[in-house]
Amino acid sequence: MITVALYNLKGGVGKTASCVNLAYLAAKDGFKTLLWDIDPQGSTTFYYKVKPKDAHAIKSLISKDADLGNAILATEYENLEIIGSDNAVKSFDIMVEEMKGQKSRLKGILKQLEKEYDFVFIDCPPGFSALSENIFHAADVVLMPIIPTTLSIRTYNMVKDYFKEKDLDSTKLMCFFTMADLRKNMHNEIMEHLYKDKKFFQNYIPYLSDVEKMGIHRQPIEEFAPSSYAAKSYRDLWTEIKEGVVE
Ligand SMILES: Nc1ncnc2c1ncn2[C@@H]1O[C@H](COP(=O)(O)OP(=O)(O)O)[C@@H](O)[C@H]1O
Ligand SMILES: [Mg+2]
Numbered sequence: 135m136i137t138v139a140l141y142n143l144k145g146g147v148g149k150t151a152s153c154v155n156l157a158y159l160a161a162k163d164g165f166k167t168l169l170w171d172i173d174p175q176g177s178t179t180f181y182y183k184v185k186p187k188d189a190h191a192i193k194s195l196i197s198k199d200a201d202l203g204n205a206i207l208a209t210e211y212e213n214l215e216i217i218g219s220d221n222a223v224k225s226f227d228i229m230v231e232e233m234k235g236q237k238s239r240l241k242g243i244l245k246q247l248e249k250e251y252d253f254v255f256i257d258c259p260p261g262f263s264a265l266s267e268n269i270f271h272a273a274d275v276v277l278m279p280i281i282p283t284t285l286s287i288r289t290y291n292m293v294k295d296y297f298k299e300k301d302l303d304s305t306k307l308m309c310f311f312t313m314a315d316l317r318k319n320m321h322n323e324i325m326e327h328l329y330k331d332k333k334f335f336q337n338y339i340p341y342l343s344d345v346e347k348m349g350i351h352r353q354p355i356e357e358f359a360p361s362s363y364a365a366k367s368y369r370d371l372w373t374e375i376k377e378g379v380v381e
Contacts, residue, residue: 135244135247135248135249135250135251135252135253135254136252136253136254136274136275136379137244137253137256137272137273137275138156138253138254138255138256138273138274138275138277138375139255139256139258139270139272139273139275139276139277140152140153140156140255140256140257140258140278140279141256141258141266141269141270141273141276141277141278141293142260142278142279142280142289142293143260143261143262143289143292143293144285144286144289145260147279147281147286147312147313148279148281148312148313148339148345149173149257149258149260149279150173150175150177150178150181150257151312151339151345151348152277152279152310152312152339152368153169153255153257154169154178154181154182154257154348154354155354155355155356155372156255156277156368156371156372156375157169157214157253157255158211158214158354158357159354159356159368159369159372160252160253160255160372160376161211161212161213161214162211162213162356163372163376164213165213165251165252165253166213166250166251166253167213167214167215167251167252167253167255168206168214168215168217168247168250168251168253168254168255169209169214169215169216169217169254169255169256169257170216170217170254170255170256170257171216171218171219171257172219172229172256172257172258172259172265172269173219173257173258173259174219174220174221174222174223174224174225174226174259175219175221175259176218176219176220176221177257178216178219178257179216179218179221180352181348181349181353181354182209182210182216182218182352183210183352184207184216184218185218186205186207186217186218186219186220186221191205191220192220192222192225192228192229193228193232195217195243196228196229196232196233196240196243197232198239198242200243202217202243202246202247205217205218226259226265229265230263230264230265231264233264233265233267233268234264235264236264236268237267237268237271238268238271238272239268240265240268240269240271240272241268241271241272243272244272256269256272256273262296267300270297270300270302270306271302274306275306275308275375275379276306276307276308277308277309277310277375278290278293278307278308278309279309279310279312279339280310280311280312280334281311281312281313281314282311282314282320282321282322282324282325282328283320283321283324284320286324287324287327287328290309290328293307294307307333308333308334308335308375308378309328309331309333309334309335310334310335310337310338310339310371310375311325311328311334311338311339312338312339313339314338314339314341315340315341316340335371335374335375335378336374337367337370337371337373337374338367338371339364339367339368339371340363340364340367342362342363342364342367344359344362344363344365345364347359355368356368356369
């Protein structure tokens with residue numbers, strides 16, 4: 135089982151859009167896939183038209199003897215299941231509180247899924263917290279979508295520093311560009327500069343309105359616009375990621 139956490143310190147960078155599409159593509163490739171929407175905003179849950187069973191269940195999901203089986207829901211798609219977010223802001227506080235001083239809590243909880251799934255994708259909330267630290271410990275790959283702007287470089291460096299400071303395995307950190315606009319010199323220059331870092335996948339997701347249309351269709355792009363450039367971009371990125379992580 136490979137756990138991939140879509141994470142960035144920043145919000146609005148394409149974590150959810152990427153999580154929804156990459157998990158879908160993994161499942162389509164025949165991998166048994168679980169998507170865990172840990173962000174209280176519940177956008178992934180919204181895109182997959184899922185209603186979490188119990189709005190107050192978050193505590194039972196992250197307690198030491200958590201039983202995830204109960205929370206896992208089917209999606210419309212084969213090989214793809216989901217743990218939805220209950221859309222309660224309070225859930226985030228509960229998760230952070232439960233995980234304080236328990237760096238490996240989430241890792242322990244995910245262990246029970248090891249035999250069931252090939253991939254677990256986690257859609258993370260932004261920011262640093264006891265929850266993000268747990269995610270960094272639990273994930274095999276911390277996958278960061280990065281918009282090629284100056285501020286993004288800054289937050290990227292902050293995440294790398296955080297990994298050093300907390301003695302986390304920084305080889306887990308892998309990145310790709312999202313919302314890239316190659317007509318902009320700045321985007322080109324920043325991409326060229328960061329590609330030297332060797333932490334970036336070559337394939338990137340351009341700024342494309344078909345990605346935004348996921349909100350209207352409430353489906354992964356591959357479902358409503360399979361011949362679009364956006365769908366192709368995510369397919370190419372997925373192929374590269376898969377080749378990088380599957381032994
Ligand atoms: N490649 C893209 N091109 C255009 N819009 C995008 C792209 N990726 C994401 N978006 C839009 O940007 C907004 C933020 O994306 P989202 O995936 O929700 O970010 P995050 O989960 O990091 O907060 C959404 O409205 C989404 O539709
Ligand atoms: Mg999101």
